[in-house]
Amino acid sequence: MGKNFKMLAKTLYGLEELLAQELRQLGASNIEIGTRNVSFEGDTGFMYKVNLCSRTAIKVLKPITGFNIFTEEDLYKKIYQIPWEEYMDANGSLAVDATVYSKYFTHSQYIALKTKDAIVDRFRDKEGERPNVDLDHPTLRINIHIDRNICTVSLDSSGQSLHKRGYKIENTIAPINEVLAAGIIMLSGWSGQCDFMDPMCGGGTILTEAAMIACNIPPNLNRDEFGFETWPDFDVDLYEVIEDAALKKVKDFHFKIYGSDTDGFAVRKAKENIKNANLSEFIEIKEQDFFSSEKETGRQLHMVFNPPYDERISVEDIEAFYSNIGNTLKRGYAGTNAWMITSNMEALKHVGLRPSRKIKLYNGKLESKLVRYEMYEGSRKFSKQ
The missing domain is CATH 3.30.2130.30 (VC0802-like)
Incomplete structure (x- = not known):
């Protein structure tokens, strides 16, 4: 050694x-x-x-x-x-x-x-x-x-930033950084133990990172190059041994990962990126409005998403939009652990749910909060008759 x-x-x-x-x-x-x-x-x-x-x-x-x-x-x-x-x-x-x-x-x-x-x-x-x-x-x-x-x-030793995993062919508007996406999923405590959903998936970054976490796939497997590969002492045989050992730890995943977006262009791009990461068999994506959706009954669901902040993607009425997020979670997603990241603290107040956790992060230069909403099956308290 x-x-x-x-x-x-x-x-x-x-x-x-x-x-x-x-x-x-x-x-x-x-x-x-x-x-x-x-x-x-x-x-x-x-x-x-x-x-x-x-x-x-x-x-x-x-x-x-x-x-x-x-x-x-x-x-x-x-x-x-x-x-x-x-x-x-x-x-x-x-x-x-x-x-x-x-x-x-x-x-x-x-x-x-x-x-x-x-x-x-x-x-x-x-x-x-x-x-x-x-x-x-x-x-x-x-x-x-x-x-x-x-x-x-x-x-x-890395060369280009390691968030450039190599699977993204096309960027959508306001894509989330791959390292931030992986970090959010890990902070949320999900590692493949139940179904996973991103209802505003954009280019599919959160879904791709989730699939790689669930299957224990090395995140930078698709990269073209690392900085150390052009160093005089680069040991290609040693690198191949390391890569083979990492690939032997890849595992199967027995739940569903699915995502949706209202933007057909984003959905097409997400599918291309996911195909490029060789993860199409694990991830299902469709064009759908989250606000008219509900979860499959009887299945435990973990949700992670990055809604528009009204910064790079403008929303006509951002407060109504965030209010709709809360209403949809209450109406259609009982029994779900829902995590979302946003930098729009004002709009966040309109979700109308009390977060059980708040974590300060940055999305690019924007100070953001990662929040968790625990949507219980039925009411936490006995409902008053």
Whole structure:
């Protein structure tokens, strides 16, 4: 086995505990929870495994060095001294992402540029040629993190953000991020123990993530590439061993997953995306208005949905719309655990049901609440005669 080293997995606000739990189950050691990130230790094979199997990680970074800096000149010198030729060829390509929390440095774009200059200059001085910049598919993606005057330099083992699972052919309006969708399902406590429904399914992201959770399918199986695949030390045989082991853990699912939407275009796109993820046998989708629907009798149902917020998708009367959600749940969905996420706190009041849980999350930049409504069979109290 290879040596263990420290890594940092980034995630979305509110999913840190879930990510730590995932890392623990996958076999990480020395797990520490931060804000929007979790640090942990593992070997190279484990780095491959987290990228392939984590549902809630957005990036997996491998720190290579850290140092103190007070000026841009310090940054340039320290970056220049790193033996970049060990990590890439002069004829390769690079991209630099920077995040900055510091009074000394305020412009992340400029920090990224200064880093790129130092790397390129080192190659030019040592080898007479220089790597190009390629923001989409670089040979090496580098992450610079500056906290006050501490700079951490990491290699980005994921490449493009891990929410880009590779199954979406077409986006609908206001699609939910795949990592957020998986996180919501996991926070809701559903893992395949009963029927699952998304009554406003849009492009089918929540349904797809639910099917992958139920069947224990690695979420990033459909991706074209990970960042580590272009590293000089990439071990393709080891990666295949990791992938085979993950695929052996895939399991059968014996309940129904179904979704609907009033928008025929969204329904068609959802079907395409689900087919692309090879999950058509598990998910049924139809064009239907939730407000005139009801649940199948005698079956336990878990519902997760992302209704319009009147932000990116406008709704004529958002308050009436949310009031209708509450009425439909009361009328047609007794015996259902219903979870929904919204950033429209005003409209949420019009649902007319008391949530039994509220969890703060962000959908993109929008502060949102994930709420649970427990729809009991009959009344909780004896109805007064």
